[in-house]
Amino acid sequence: MRVQRCKGTRDLSPEEMVRFRLIEGVFRECCLNWGYREVKTPTIEYLHLFTSAGTLTPSMLGKVYSFLDWDGWSGERVVLRPDGTIPIARLYIDTAGKKDLSRLFYVTNTFIFEETGRKTRERWQCGTELIGVGSPRADAELISLALEVLKKLKLDGVKLRLSHAGLIKALLVKLGLSPEEQSQIFDQILDGNGEALARIKSEKPELENIIFPLLSLKGKSSGFLKNLKALSARSLPEMGPCLDNLIDIVDILEALGDKYQIDIASGAGFEYYTGVIFQLFIGKEKIGGGGRYDALIPAMGGGNVPASGFALYIDRLMNSVKPEILAGSPAQRILVTAEAEVLKEAFDTAGRLRAAGYVVEISLGDRAPAGLRWTLDIRNRAPCFVLRDKVKSAKVEARSVGEVIAFLEDESARKDSLA
């Protein structure tokens, strides 16, 4: 009987892990350079961390992996982390004390059930959270950091799309809906369900002329927002503060030369957003996003602490990165073969070669690994070291490891000069 991989999960092959680590490496390096510090949270959390009002939408919560733990007789369920941000907020509340500012980042997996099993149910993301400041400058920092990571990954055609949760909410209030209806429609917009808006349109014809155009407007400059503000100042003054906030953010982005598109009705799937929402696309594929979530930490009992953050989706970025562009030339690989009586010498030699920067495998029998250029045979009689070059079908004899290393370095230098 063949044992199969669990439906909806994926393996990461050695080739895929190269891409994975590359993304993770670039992300970590950028975050560390910007003063962010890495954290890891547990895979299992209490379900109620995520069910508390104002966190995940009911549609997402209906798909989490929750179960009773071995001591779950109280009915308290635990869950495989369905989201990266909420556990970080919990960690901040648990540990941060009265620190006014925390720059944190993480690389983690999240688990969400996906019915067909064709998409993966375990997803990887890398994200940052900037906790303790609520200024437009903080939002602009996060957007710039996200864009820097993508730039360093040499990804083409990255598009930044901006919206504002406060703006969407202000518009929904204006529609005269009950609080329940507002949060339902907000959830649906965030879940990417554009029909929610179409339905409002038909039900509220008198407001249709004002609100629907606003929700469907798209623009590419702060001028657009300023005009929008002028247009709505009389009919929708509640939108003023949110528009000012968004204008401040895009003013900074414009000064930094970052391109963006404003699309008010674009969804982002997380109910905890209160301010700017930004999403990153390559073509039609969303590769990351984030936003401001000032109400989350207060709702979790952590006091009045503003915060914002973003996450990049590693699984999706892996399809786009080109490791050959990014990584330097890989280390040379050498296979060491030896008879039983010189095994100790073989291990010593391999150790010295590794110290000199080579990747060395010790032969374990007939099955030679593929793709190796160099084989070094170690013997208990002269010549003690025989180095074979598969590419040139050549053979070099040496008396010491030092001679072997010297030869390999010469060869490498010759190649570099040819290049």
Added chain:
Amino acid sequence: MPVKIALPKGRLLDRTAALLRLAEWGLDGYHEEARFYHIRSRKFPTLTARVFHEKDIPIQVAVGNYDLGICGLDWVEELLAKYSSSALVKIKGLGYAPGSLYVVTGRLEEITTVAEIKDKKGVIRIASEYPNLAESFALKNRLGRFSVFPVWGGAEVYPPENAELALIRGQTEAEFASHNLVPVSKVLDFGAFLIANRHSWESKSLAKVVASICDSCHKLPPDEEISSTKEETVSKVSTQYPEATDGAVRLALPDGHQQTPVLQLLDRAGIKIDDYPSETGNRRPVIGLDGVVVKVIRPQDMPWQVANGNCDLAVTGEDWLREHLYQFPSSPVKELLKLEFGKVRIVAVVSQALPVADVYGLRQFGAARSEPVRVASEYVNIADKFARENHLGHYRVVPTWGATEAFLPEDADLLIENTQTGKTIAEHNLKIIDTLFESTGCLIGGKSIDFSTGKGKKIEAIIETLRSAVEGT
């Protein structure tokens, strides 16, 4: 092409049998007294019918063991609430056995709306036989912190002291009022429903069978007489909440067939109890012991209730205590006294036709085939542990709600069952290949009872009184 249909026992049996008589199916042995679960139809010679607990039917149809099934829509929605991609097609409501599911709260809670529930501080506990629907109610209504207690029955007796809410079946206001409950939200209206497996529906010719059911269902006389008599009985129930004194010992007694031996035991111990077993469904009988309040719940649910401190003492079976402890090894519940009634053996059972004589043979049987070994049981955790410890390799535990014999041989390979004499097992052409353990009625309590307090002394006195009664037999 043969067609397989799963038919309900219990609540829906009479009306479903009447429907199929109208449809002239010519079923032999589909009635309350029937002892066997495999039935054929004279009208449709290629059709095989099998009788299940209603709750098992949507699962059996969804996994493709049956093409068609008749059961309450409530159990269909319970399955879909958690597994929305189940391969089920809801074909037609059959117009009988109506009911509704309500979220209710205890009258003492002074809560009448969902908004008020949300404003309540602390954990909202919801007791229900429908844990999936209860969870989706909680998520949809954005209850912040909630715990769902999956119970086997009697959920109506949990509010107000052991749960803030219960999700239960109900029909009339009077019914709720008699249990001192207040409906907060209606979750679902349901009735008997015809369902099909999606794949069968797309690939098999079910038209004649389905048409004969659908054409006959409107000829069924209405349910009215049944529900009006029911209303009369419920109005007699007069549930009083126990006085909430801190020092009271809370004792849980079982409903169902263990009531008679429990009553005999109490009698021998010289303890009087009124209205137990109750003809009116009263779950809070009055016991002749000072400072002791009684609640009647399912034996299966008792270890959970003791573990959570909802009751101090409970009369259940050792089988259900083990089932609980296998699921929650560190649960603070233990056996205080063997009550020496309702003795059963928990056994591993296979079909007579299977060339397997013992556990070792079972392991070889499992290893030799490519499909998983299907283990059907009411005792999910006992069955799981048995399969694990006997290295059954690739296996699946199929949870059932009774009539487990019906699963062999087509829908399961192995049962973990209880038996008194082994007679039923032999009658169904099955054989016992292993005895896991023997189980008797028992008194359970918390691991850390402090016998030096007033309440602890009361508990000790009850244990000793019962011990004398047991030893006197």
